Amino acid sequence: MKKLIILFTIHYSLFTCIYAGITDFKIIEKATKAYEAKEYTKSATLLKKLDTESPQKQYDLGNTLYKSKNYDGALEAYRKAKGVDEATRLHNIGNSYFQKQELDKAIESYEKSLKLRDDKDTKFNLELAKKMKKKKQQQKKKKQQKDKKDQKKKDQKKNKDQKKNKDQKKNQKKDDKKQNKKNQNKKDNKKKDDKKKKDKKDGKKKDDKKKEGDKKKSDSKKEKKPKDKKGDKESAQSKAQKKKSKEEKLKEQELRRLMKKMQKGKTPTMMYQMGTAKKPRKDDDVKPW
Numbered sequence: 001m002k003k004l005i006i007l008f009t010i011h012y013s014l015f016t017c018i019y020a021g022i023t024d025f026k027i028i029e030k031a032t033k034a035y036e037a038k039e040y041t042k043s044a045t046l047l048k049k050l051d052t053e054s055p056q057k058q059y060d061l062g063n064t065l066y067k068s069k070n071y072d073g074a075l076e077a078y079r080k081a082k083g084v085d086e087a088t089r090l091h092n093i094g095n096s097y098f099q100k101q102e103l104d105k106a107i108e109s110y111e112k113s114l115k116l117r118d119d120k121d122t123k124f125n126l127e128l129a130k131k132m133k134k135k136k137q138q139q140k141k142k143k144q145q146k147d148k149k150d151q152k153k154k155d156q157k158k159n160k161d162q163k164k165n166k167d168q169k170k171n172q173k174k175d176d177k178k179q180n181k182k183n184q185n186k187k188d189n190k191k192k193d194d195k196k197k198k199d200k201k202d203g204k205k206k207d208d209k210k211k212e213g214d215k216k217k218s219d220s221k222k223e224k225k226p227k228d229k230k231g232d233k234e235s236a237q238s239k240a241q242k243k244k245s246k247e248e249k250l251k252e253q254e255l256r257r258l259m260k261k262m263q264k265g266k267t268p269t270m271m272y273q274m275g276t277a278k279k280p281r282k283d284d285d286v287k288p289w
Helices: 012-019 022-036 040-048 055-067 071-079 086-099 103-116 120-265
Strands: none
16 A cells, blocks of 8 residues: 555656746745645645646646545646656556545556556556455445345345234234124123013013903902892893793683683683692592592
């Protein structure tokens, strides 16, 4: 990593000799002192004040920005520094990409630099970038596997929770169904009990009414019975009297008729009333006169 921080630089003295005027020389001198004092931001600010847009200025500006960890600014300055040593410029571009962790672009820049000039530092940085890329790929793969594993566990847990919730809902549904059935049975039993009580009450009322009716009927019979017996007796007596009276009338009429007849014939008579005498036995002498 140490070699990544060591940049290939072109000294300010060279830049000064070629491009610097009196004013620019003072600015360059201050920029050089700031750079040596590791005041990289100050050095970059001073270099930006130079009127020239020469490749040397852009290259030196890129170095100061790189040292101040402004890698995007350094890349922009290095791209404008075409005209300086190309292998060195590409090496430093590769370093900037490496610091940004854009390893594919860093490898590409190092390989281009090596095509122009074989350099051990550039080779070292290239191998380091490749190792870093491989490591990142392994880490990425490992992370993907871990994420996949975690996702699988998460999905399993989710499915388990869903199954658990489903079972809970199913059991709850069963419990609710049982409870509803139990409540319905209670209602039905209550209805049956109420109906039995009502039927029992209605039956009792009917029995009471029947008993009351039977009692009234019985009382009515008791009241009517003597009267009926007496009435029947009187009716029978009345019929007997009527019958007797009729027979007596017939007897009287017959008696009168016979008396008249006998008087006409002047025959002494001896009369008896029919039906008054007992019937004679067979062994008795029957003597009508």
